[in-house]
Amino acid sequence: MKLRLEGIGHAFLGRTVFEGLDLSLDPGEVVALIGPSGCGKTTVLQIAAGLIDPLRGRVRRAYQRHAVVFQEARLLPWMTARDNIAYGLRVAGARKKPRLGIAERRAREVGLHPNDLDKFPIELSGGMRQRAAVARALAIDPDVVFFDEPFTAVDVGLKRILQDLVIEAAAREHFSALFVTHDLSEAVRVAHRLVVLSGHQQGIVADRVIAGQPGQRSDRDIFEIVEAWSRDPAFTELFDGGRDT
Amino acid sequence: MKPVAHSLALAGWAGRYLWSGWAGAAGLFCFAAAWQAGHEFYGSFVLPSPLETLDAVAALMREPQFAEAAKATALRSLAGFALATGIGTTAGAIAGYSFAAMRLMRPIVTVILGVPPIAWIVLALIWFGSTGGSAVLTVVVAALPISFAGGLEGVATRDRALDAMARSFGAGMWTRFRTVTAPHLVSYLFPAWTTTAGTAWKVTVMAELLSNSGGIGGDLATARALFDIPRVMALIVVVVAFALFTEYALLHPLRDQLERWRSAGLPWGVKR
Ligand SMILES: Nc1ncnc2c1ncn2[C@@H]1O[C@H](COP(=O)(O)OP(=O)(O)O)[C@@H](O)[C@H]1O
Ligand SMILES: [Mg+2]
Numbered sequence: 001m002k003l004r005l006e007g008i009g010h011a012f013l014g015r016t017v018f019e020g021l022d023l024s025l026d027p028g029e030v031v032a033l034i035g036p037s038g039c040g041k042t043t044v045l046q047i048a049a050g051l052i053d054p055l056r057g058r059v060r061r062a063y064q065r066h067a068v069v070f071q072e073a074r075l076l077p078w079m080t081a082r083d084n085i086a087y088g089l090r091v092a093g094a095r096k097k098p099r100l101g102i103a104e105r106r107a108r109e110v111g112l113h114p115n116d117l118d119k120f121p122i123e124l125s126g127g128m129r130q131r132a133a134v135a136r137a138l139a140i141d142p143d144v145v146f147f148d149e150p151f152t153a154v155d156v157g158l159k160r161i162l163q164d165l166v167i168e169a170a171a172r173e174h175f176s177a178l179f180v181t182h183d184l185s186e187a188v189r190v191a192h193r194l195v196v197l198s199g200h201q202q203g204i205v206a207d208r209v210i211a212g213q214p215g216q217r218s219d220r221d222i223f224e225i226v227e228a229w230s231r232d233p234a235f236t237e238l239f240d241g242g243r244d245t
Numbered sequence: 246m247k248p249v250a251h252s253l254a255l256a257g258w259a260g261r262y263l264w265s266g267w268a269g270a271a272g273l274f275c276f277a278a279a280w281q282a283g284h285e286f287y288g289s290f291v292l293p294s295p296l297e298t299l300d301a302v303a304a305l306m307r308e309p310q311f312a313e314a315a316k317a318t319a320l321r322s323l324a325g326f327a328l329a330t331g332i333g334t335t336a337g338a339i340a341g342y343s344f345a346a347m348r349l350m351r352p353i354v355t356v357i358l359g360v361p362p363i364a365w366i367v368l369a370l371i372w373f374g375s376t377g378g379s380a381v382l383t384v385v386v387a388a389l390p391i392s393f394a395g396g397l398e399g400v401a402t403r404d405r406a407l408d409a410m411a412r413s414f415g416a417g418m419w420t421r422f423r424t425v426t427a428p429h430l431v432s433y434l435f436p437a438w439t440t441t442a443g444t445a446w447k448v449t450v451m452a453e454l455l456s457n458s459g460g461i462g463g464d465l466a467t468a469r470a471l472f473d474i475p476r477v478m479a480l481i482v483v484v485v486a487f488a489l490f491t492e493y494a495l496l497h498p499l500r501d502q503l504e505r506w507r508s509a510g511l512p513w514g515v516k517r
Contacts (some may be wrong), residue, residue: 140414
């Protein structure tokens, strides 16, 4: 067990988002958190990552380092891609030379060309920025990575490539991950386990192990799982009229 | 290889910066032409010609006492600039972070703004007499509100999403200020600082003139008393030159270096 949320409840300005939520991450496990827009997925992730304090319940962490990949790349506009990727290392107090070396290696892993590393975020395409954001998260050798709908804004072809990057990195480096998405096929593609958050403050309404391993499921497998689950009552909220992005 | 690329980029920037000076020079020559026309219309006693003025400037430059006076004025405006931007920016930044501090400091700044500058000079004269202190104080109160507003705006409009990103890596208050808030703040502060730099020169000369405390303002008072009009014009030109020098030779290059990331996205030819 790397991370456990116990009886978490949260409200914004008195308006309850969810109550009594339990969730845990095993070592090396990628859990997809899915739910309709506005159901509180980002809130769960922020609580898990310690960015906001929950009103009720507690978060137990059994790891050293975590990193977050946000929906937008959130690169610092005044730093080059290289310095942005090394940002987490800089915060952790790493010296300049080694941290830039690590940044360059991570940039290669996510498919950024060395020439792009001297550019400022404003000079990079949306996809390149998101690659840099993934590289920045991986650069600190995290034990747990939180992804908050990281690839919603990129086009379909690139989305697959970036998903594959995450799948490979998770398999190679054995970090645990909480992957928030509202896209069921993305969830089925990248995760070991799927958790559905209710849109009506009922907490987690389904918790399923996804057959097979991420990266080894064929498109056909994924399609069939998605088809079967989309007829499942637990998932109806995702698909009925309320579904949006 | 990197230092070479870096110095090349720097040389390119310096070339572009100097080249952009031509446009400025063209504007200045238009102004000089209008000045000359005015001179021909009203005569030397009211408006000495640009050339006469330049002669007077050259004569001024040869006087050893003038160097002393210019130095005194420069030091006073520098002190006023440093105090105004230092106190103003710090107070503004604190107000930007803390709602309570903002509620407390806003009225103070409003009151400072409401007092006419000439009243400050009178007060400064009473407090400091005929010393440089009155010029410095006048600059500080005249320029402090702009820096305060810049600091407040800059901190209040910081990108909270980037701040959350930095916190997700465990960055403390100081690191977050340095890497997330400060670079953003700079773009709000530069307009305030350039205005302050210009104000500092002008207000120092004014306060010196009124408080009779030497410096270029003191020279100006003497020249006026002697009806030495070319000298009056020369002193004005010198003050304007100092203000322009501060802005274009010191502040703008500094800003361009700090904000390279902003112009990086512009296509070639739009750079300035
Ligand atoms: N900072 C905030 N202040 C007030 N309400 C918020 C805030 N953040 C989120 N909410 C509300 O909480 C609910 C859940 O938001 P969020 O966790 O972002 O949903 P999701 O990520 O699933 O789309 C939404 O109704 C949203 O309006
Ligand atoms: Mg969200």
